[in-house]
Amino acid sequence: MQNNGYEEQNINNVQDILGKEFKVLDHGFIRLLEIMGDDSSICQAARVSYGKGTKSVREDRALLRYLMRNAHTSPFEMVELKFHVRMPIFVARQWIRHRTANVNEYSGRYSEMTDEFYLPQADQIRTQSQVNKQARSEDQLDETRANEIIEQMKDSQAESYNEYKEYVAEGVAREIARINLPLSSYTEWYWKIDLHNLFRFLKLRMDHHAQYEIRVYANIIADILKQILPISYEAFSDYILNSVTFSKSELFKIKDSIANFDFDNLTPENSNLSKTEIAELKNKINFIKQL
Amino acid sequence: MQNNGYEEQNINNVQDILGKEFKVLDHGFIRLLEIMGDDSSICQAARVSYGKGTKSVREDRALLRYLMRNAHTSPFEMVELKFHVRMPIFVARQWIRHRTANVNEYSGRYSEMTDEFYLPQADQIRTQSQVNKQARSEDQLDETRANEIIEQMKDSQAESYNEYKEYVAEGVAREIARINLPLSSYTEWYWKIDLHNLFRFLKLRMDHHAQYEIRVYANIIADILKQILPISYEAFSDYILNSVTFSKSELFKIKDSIANFDFDNLTPENSNLSKTEIAELKNKINFIKQL
Amino acid sequence: MQNNGYEEQNINNVQDILGKEFKVLDHGFIRLLEIMGDDSSICQAARVSYGKGTKSVREDRALLRYLMRNAHTSPFEMVELKFHVRMPIFVARQWIRHRTANVNEYSGRYSEMTDEFYLPQADQIRTQSQVNKQARSEDQLDETRANEIIEQMKDSQAESYNEYKEYVAEGVAREIARINLPLSSYTEWYWKIDLHNLFRFLKLRMDHHAQYEIRVYANIIADILKQILPISYEAFSDYILNSVTFSKSELFKIKDSIANFDFDNLTPENSNLSKTEIAELKNKINFIKQL
Amino acid sequence: MQNNGYEEQNINNVQDILGKEFKVLDHGFIRLLEIMGDDSSICQAARVSYGKGTKSVREDRALLRYLMRNAHTSPFEMVELKFHVRMPIFVARQWIRHRTANVNEYSGRYSEMTDEFYLPQADQIRTQSQVNKQARSEDQLDETRANEIIEQMKDSQAESYNEYKEYVAEGVAREIARINLPLSSYTEWYWKIDLHNLFRFLKLRMDHHAQYEIRVYANIIADILKQILPISYEAFSDYILNSVTFSKSELFKIKDSIANFDFDNLTPENSNLSKTEIAELKNKINFIKQL
Ligand SMILES: Cc1cc2nc3c(=O)[nH]c(=O)nc-3n(C[C@H](O)[C@H](O)[C@H](O)COP(=O)(O)OP(=O)(O)OC[C@H]3O[C@@H](n4cnc5c(N)ncnc54)[C@H](O)[C@@H]3O)c2cc1C
Ligand SMILES: Cc1cc2nc3c(=O)[nH]c(=O)nc-3n(C[C@H](O)[C@H](O)[C@H](O)COP(=O)(O)OP(=O)(O)OC[C@H]3O[C@@H](n4cnc5c(N)ncnc54)[C@H](O)[C@@H]3O)c2cc1C
Ligand SMILES: Cc1cc2nc3c(=O)[nH]c(=O)nc-3n(C[C@H](O)[C@H](O)[C@H](O)COP(=O)(O)OP(=O)(O)OC[C@H]3O[C@@H](n4cnc5c(N)ncnc54)[C@H](O)[C@@H]3O)c2cc1C
Ligand SMILES: Cc1cc2nc3c(=O)[nH]c(=O)nc-3n(C[C@H](O)[C@H](O)[C@H](O)COP(=O)(O)OP(=O)(O)OC[C@H]3O[C@@H](n4cnc5c(N)ncnc54)[C@H](O)[C@@H]3O)c2cc1C
The missing domain is CATH 1.10.20 (Histone, subunit A)
Known part of the structure; x- marks a missing residue:
């Protein structure tokens, strides 16, 4: 909808990627068929809550990152993506377990199976x-x-x-x-999902616990998102993919080391952290110290 | 994606409607913000199952109607719509019960409530x-x-x-x-839902059992769909909205009347029914006769 | 919870069935592991809406049937069932498409596959x-x-x-x-679902369009429900499984035959229809006549 | 189903709590009406994946905690809880946003509203x-x-x-x-949800960002869970509620402090951590050091 400048590059990226076939494994592929929304739509939807209109790119980025790190997941559901995917049946069996998606699969009852196997x-x-x-x-x-x-x-x-x-x-x-x-026979489907649940899919399927053959699909989807939803993907990468969570018992053990951390000299200038993030980090460290 | 001719008029309709504010009640409105897909995307998705490509408009229509009357609902999930809606809170309370949607609502905790009431x-x-x-x-x-x-x-x-x-x-x-x-205070939200679940919403909320104040919203959404998804909406109207279902006990009672029905002279030419539909109707009548 | 008499037989049925292994196909089975609720819980939940307490069995039956034929599906979601199922993978692939369920499947990554095939x-x-x-x-x-x-x-x-x-x-x-x-290898899983969505599963998978090998599972589940949720199952059977729906165009054609139907002599005594159902049938016939 | 000893105390707890009315706010309450499953059912469901049977309480606890900290959420969906809740409408409006639940609410269209307000x-x-x-x-x-x-x-x-x-x-x-x-009028409903999604509800609604008036309900549900699902609740508390997540940028900043952490002397005896957890902690610290 509203365009506030920074979207132009992005629109080019989307045009380049829509419909393009990314090869995966020996006979598989992923094609992004359609996308509804972009990084800014997430912010727009979130701003309905605040009753406020469009903002600058910088403010959008800050808001989007705030939403991501505070598990305000509903605005990420406002972006929807539709893919065409071809993969071995044993991969499809893992993939289909993600229920928050819409699927139309090739039917071995209607149509003849092809002679391609992984x-x-x-x-x-x-x-x-x-x-x-x-x-x-x-x-x-x-x-x-x-x-x-x-x-x-x-x-x-x-x-x-x-x-x-x-x-x-x-x-x-x-x-x-x-x-x-x-189970190595190839099948294919249309697969439509919102961005919040796609991130959950990626979190689970890019993980080293996931089977290699589904991980390669997840990685390609991640690459696609990086290009067409750069701010969202970066936030996902910082706050989810590359974050570390410590349990209460772990925190109890590392608290003395953490206590050494000197956040007095921490500024947005000498870190990748915004003012709000620095305040939040202080809160975490204080919470840990008091355990 | 693929365009097979008849979509042009439709694209114009979509352009006319996107973003347009439809007034509802005294201070409410509905705006369609974005749509992913159209009548033909439903068929495309269904055809993945058959392993076949794009077809003519006529074939699309026949397929889509077949899907609708046989409760093959998954292809209708491939179309996604995003609305901006403003409505009284007591309407919002009924509306939100439809869980298969994504929502971002104006927050009375963040922002001041406006002075508009129904x-x-x-x-x-x-x-x-x-x-x-x-x-x-x-x-x-x-x-x-x-x-x-x-x-x-x-x-x-x-x-x-x-x-x-x-x-x-x-x-x-x-x-x-x-x-x-x-409860008469107005609130507003972004609301995103797929077409299958939107039809379910309409079926329940256009019904005379639904409260008048939500029915008027449902009716306007129906009007919008009629214009931008004409084939789907017509199928919904014929097979769901204006259909009649008879229970086993009812069928038992009307079967003698139904038995009079002479389908020998029934043809696609003298009815609104395709050859397949005529065959299906015969099956129904025979099923009823044998009760 | 509250027990109003007719439940005793039912409780016996449940005790007989819980944990019992029903054989399906050559190496498959279904076992009902746990159930939350019964026919009367559906009514109890529905009565929260009416702000009224427990009623007699007869009133329960009438209410439950009313809910079923008017698509008031939410009270049927208040009953939950957990099954242990063993089936060929090609059946599992169709089954898992029903997303409104909770599943834990045997893992071919953790554990060795057995030597049983369909x-x-x-x-x-x-x-x-x-x-x-x-x-x-x-x-x-x-x-x-x-x-x-x-x-x-x-x-x-x-x-x-x-x-x-x-x-x-x-x-x-x-x-x-x-x-x-x-794909003929056997797998197994725990499968938990609510009654409304289980009925939807049955409607789709007992149908003659469904593949024989999943139909036999659906039929056994139906047999189980018949015994432990007799009123619900009967209503499902009358109003969904064995009902017939006519589209607008079909109604247009059969309306003359239907018009012959004489409902003046129709009474609860000479039919399987309650007073309310007779009134509803009249409405349907009148709706059809006026097409 | 299978009972392996430690469940006895628990069964007593469940009996004490089922149906009991916990007062909340001035006119509200929560009653747990029914529960399907317990801590051990979660493990049983998980063990379907491993093709193994019942185990000791100790092994159950270790498994359950493993599932919790590795986001293996599907086994937690195997426990289902049904509540009767009475709360002000503005609380109900926040509550209903959790879509992964089944609800039957008192109807102001059927029944007269009571004269109780928050x-x-x-x-x-x-x-x-x-x-x-x-x-x-x-x-x-x-x-x-x-x-x-x-x-x-x-x-x-x-x-x-x-x-x-x-x-x-x-x-x-x-x-x-x-x-x-x-909006301060009281309403009530039956509310049924699985344990995984209930934990998500608690995580969001016990948080200090949540409005006080819904937080008090969440806290009481937490108290109930603590008693009837003690192992699950403890795991939730350790790994979710009281855990701390550091983003990539934060880790980059605290990594020098963390680097001081000496895990050589860390043993299950001098910590609350199992051998597996100690191994996992080392992995985390190493991951951080290498950033
Ligand atoms: C005879 C037959 C032939 C079939 N042939 C094919 C085929 O060729 N190709 C193919 O791909 N499939 C095929 N299917 C599968 C079919 O498309 C459905 O996926 C399947 O029947 C599950 O139905 P469902 O969606 O109603 O069930 P559920 O997934 O249990 O959903 C029940 C309802 O919940 C809602 N819902 C649940 N999850 C979501 C979600 N993530 N998003 C939106 N709404 C949701 C919807 O309202 C849905 O109707 C076939 C099914 C049958 C019975
Ligand atoms: C402190 C706080 C402040 C909030 N402020 C606002 C606000 O200002 N405005 C506002 O609108 N909301 C607000 N919310 C509500 C919030 O956006 C969520 O709607 C709510 O917390 C429910 O969370 P959920 O989606 O995780 O839960 P559930 O709906 O139970 O969903 C759980 C998970 O299931 C999946 N899921 C379920 N249904 C669907 C579906 N239909 N489509 C896709 N995935 C689905 C998703 O993965 C989801 O994460 C606030 C919540 C909190 C806790
Ligand atoms: C490494 C790995 C190993 C695995 N091993 C096994 C295994 O051995 N056995 C096995 O069975 N599975 C296994 N799985 C699958 C796993 O249990 C999940 O089914 C799968 O990862 C999908 O995750 P999800 O439920 O979060 O996703 P989705 O189904 O997309 O759900 C997202 C969220 O929506 C909500 N939701 C959606 N649908 C429902 C519903 N019907 N009811 C309640 N809430 C709902 C829940 O909050 C859920 O967290 C494994 C997965 C991974 C990544
Ligand atoms: C005239 C009328 C009167 C009503 N009166 C009352 C009343 O008095 N009290 C009251 O409480 N409600 C009342 N309702 C609301 C009604 O019970 C439904 O909640 C509402 O209509 C939403 O319908 P739905 O569940 O089909 O829609 P959705 O929530 O959109 O669900 C669509 C389908 O998806 C599946 N699904 C989605 N989420 C889940 C989930 N979490 N678990 C299992 N399956 C899921 C189901 O198959 C469901 O049928 C009334 C509705 C109408 C139209």
């Missing part, structure tokens, strides 16, 4: 992690063996697909013919 | 309905008395507001000062 | 339907061929599982080892 | 905060004046109610008669 790169054939009980470790399998596995997987995929095609050819209903296709 | 027209001062236990009847109060009531309401609103202003002036926190303001 | 019965190996473009038809494949296919599917499942076990044995991370397991 | 205590008549722009400050108004205001508010409430009664008496529809009742 094959990991050799360096992704890793051992089970001993630390993170759900994930792969940093240790790769012996490369020769890894390549053998990939070949075997490929053969197995081809075989499953041949049987599928055979069944379909003789008239078997697609919904039955497909039941033995592997 | 006053009913004399012809809306009606008696309690005896049939519909929650609503007003068709019977108006004696007009003189109605006008007296309106005057008294007005005085009472002014008095409440004066006290509010007085408290605020002497420094009382706004969140406390406002607690005796009447 | 194999259709020979009579379910059918051809693609020509009418319903997404489903199987009524026509079975030649039985010999069907049995061959089943054997081939079984071999293919065993092979995939052997490769999986081999990879896991040599230390490959489970999240990678499993990517070629078939 | 009146603040004199010490709550405070000035607008200069720091927190939405809230009251710590400064009370002069007590005499505060008491005057309370008297005036009381009169104003009585007057509004008299007019309301008068309108209703002469037959005016309740939905119209009530529009000038004040």
